[in-house]
Amino acid sequence: MTISREANRVIIFDTTLRDGEQSPGASMNLEEKLRIAATLEEMGVDVIEAGFPIASNGDFESVREIGRVVKNSTVAGLARAARMDIDRAAEALQYAERKRIHTFISTSPLHMKYKLQMEPSAVLQAVTDSVTHARNLVEDVEWSAEDGSRTEIDFLCRCVEAAIKAGATTINIPDTVGYAVPEEYGALFRTLIERVPNSDKAIFSVHCHNDLGLAVANSLSGVANGARQIECTINGLGERAGNAALEEIVMALRTRSDVMPYANGIRTEHITRASRLVSTVTGFAVQPNKAIVGANAFAHESGIHQDGMLKNAQTYEIMTPESVGLNRSTLVMGKHSGRAAFRAKLKELGYEDMGDNAINDAFRRFKDLADRKKDVFDEDIVALVDDEVGRQHDRVKFLALQVVAGSRGPQHAVLEIEVDGKALPPVVSFGNGPVDAVLNAIRSAFPHEARLQLYQVHAVTAGTDAQAEVTVRLEENGKTVNGQGADADTLVATARAYIHALNKLLVKRQKTAPAAMSA
Numbered sequence: 239m240t241i242s243r244e245a246n247r248v249i250i251f252d253t254t255l256r257d258g259e260q261s262p263g264a265s266m267n268l269e270e271k272l273r274i275a276a277t278l279e280e281m282g283v284d285v286i287e288a289g290f291p292i293a294s295n296g297d298f299e300s301v302r303e304i305g306r307v308v309k310n311s312t313v314a315g316l317a318r319a320a321r322m323d324i325d326r327a328a329e330a331l332q333y334a335e336r337k338r339i340h341t342f343i344s345t346s347p348l349h350m351k352y353k354l355q356m357e358p359s360a361v362l363q364a365v366t367d368s369v370t371h372a373r374n375l376v377e378d379v380e381w382s383a384e385d386g387s388r389t390e391i392d393f394l395c396r397c398v399e400a401a402i403k404a405g406a407t408t409i410n411i412p413d414t415v416g417y418a419v420p421e422e423y424g425a426l427f428r429t430l431i432e433r434v435p436n437s438d439k440a441i442f443s444v445h446c447h448n449d450l451g452l453a454v455a456n457s458l459s460g461v462a463n464g465a466r467q468i469e470c471t472i473n474g475l476g477e478r479a480g481n482a483a484l485e486e487i488v489m490a491l492r493t494r495s496d497v498m499p500y501a502n503g504i505r506t507e508h509i510t511r512a513s514r515l516v517s518t519v520t521g522f523a524v525q526p527n528k529a530i531v532g533a534n535a536f537a538h539e540s541g542i543h544q545d546g547m548l549k550n551a552q553t554y555e556i557m558t559p560e561s562v563g564l565n566r567s568t569l570v571m572g573k574h575s576g577r578a579a580f581r582a583k584l585k586e587l588g589y590e591d592m593g594d595n596a597i598n599d600a601f602r603r604f605k606d607l608a609d610r611k612k613d614v615f616d617e618d619i620v621a622l623v624d625d626e627v628g629r630q631h632d633r634v635k636f637l638a639l640q641v642v643a644g645s646r647g648p649q650h651a652v653l654e655i656e657v658d659g660k661a662l663p664p665v666v667s668f669g670n671g672p673v674d675a676v677l678n679a680i681r682s683a684f685p686h687e688a689r690l691q692l693y694q695v696h697a698v699t700a701g702t703d704a705q706a707e708v709t710v711r712l713e714e715n716g717k718t719v720n721g722q723g724a725d726a727d728t729l730v731a732t733a734r735a736y737i738h739a740l741n742k743l744l745v746k747r748q749k750t751a752p753a754a755m756s757a
Contacts, residue, residue, distance in 0.1 A: 416449025
């Protein structure tokens with residue numbers, strides 16, 4: 239797509255695959271990143287920041303492969319203000335039809351003194367040198383002032399002017415630590431656009447973190463004061479308290495176009511699907527009361543609210559569930575449903591590019607579920623398909639589990655797994671309760687030193703026969719990963735989730751990241 243420079247056109251820059259992945263435990267493998275990138279492109283995202291190429295071979299490969307397959311969105315790679323970083327980003331982007339190098343350096347007094355240990359004059363020179371080098375390699379260059387919201391305004395103006403003069407086409411002023419409030423953040427953009435002589439030669443961008451819960455408000459304030467690119471993530475994923483949430487920004491612009499007349503190219507009916515995908519891939523469950531995509535976002539329990547909704551939905555809904563791709567559950571699938579009907583349902587739910595092997599595995603699990611569960615909801619199918627897709631290449635795979643539990647004990651688990659394509663003999667382990675027994679069995683079958691940091695369960699649908707979705711977080715040598723599993727049996731879901739996390743940890747062992755990855 240050609241990114242518009244129309245006065246009221248806002249560019250949506252998604253950094254779920256870069257800044258979002260920096261959230262502890264949110265690591266993704268290549269196949270998962272490609273699935274998310276395809277969804278973002280289908281949604282109409284203008285720029286997909288695919289990774290930080292110099293961080294690891296895995297990040298380099300992700301940026302390269304996303305650049306190879308994405309055709310309509312611009313693909314961006316992050317680089318510090320160093321020739322090696324920039325060269326590595328350019329190499330990773332070599333196959334992208336629309337490519338952008340996003341280079342950054344800290345500009346606040348605090349960061350320059352303690353993080354960079356550089357004088358302002360040296361930082362200013364680095365801005366010119368890095369942008370010039372990047373512009374010699376690609377036409378589309380974005381420059382970011384890390385910790386821009388805490389930077390002295392005179393120095394920031396000089397840096398922005400230098401970056402634009404060196405060839406930057408986008409200027410990003412991040413609120414890196416989520417410190418700003420809307421009025422001052424908006425005023426910052428207004429001042430820069432007014433004071434920097436060549437400000438009309440670049441598009442200004444917002445990038446806000448949510449430490450004070452103000453990321454979306456700050457982003458919209460920046461746009462109201464002249465910024466025309468918003469950097470955000472699906473579900474607000476990101477370091478610490480996260481980034482500005484794409485779904486909240488886009489729906490705020492759409493719902494309140496009367497006071498924020500700024501257009502964008504997002505197809506909002508894809509929002510729910512993207513949210514579910516990112517949640518499943520990362521293992522980060524969306525909180526029920528999360529705006530736009532939370533389970534309760536369109537739920538009404540109060541009698542007064544329900545009465546109003548029955549008379550006119552607009553009494554308590556400012557947007558429709560359908561506008562964000564939320565379809566009400568239907569009970570059209572059951573144990574008598576065939577493969578063709580299942581394929582049609584997958585297409586309806588947005589799973590159009592699944593391979594035959596993945597469909598066959600998902601259909602087998604669907605039939606098993608339908609035999610055990612009276613009513614099969616759309617949410618059930620989404621849970622089991624997301625639990626299956628993208629795991630064909632896992633080194634460790636779940637095969638079977640039998641658990642003995644109860645108050646009389648001893649609680650024990652009999653587990654069967656496959657490692658590197660070879661089925662191992664059944665393992666019997668005891669524990670202080672059934673969950674402990676299951677996890678002990680996994681450790682016995684596949685020894686490792688990872689520690690369990692988080693274990694949580696939630697029901698996919700209502701009812702006592704609901705599927706359980708389990709999320710676990712594992713930590714090993716300072717590296718954390720999340721895993722997720724779904725099954726009508728909570729203990730089977732537990733085993734699937736733990737094994738999922740274990741596979742992600744095996745991948746993450748190969749990744750080493752340099753310091754200073756923020757922007």
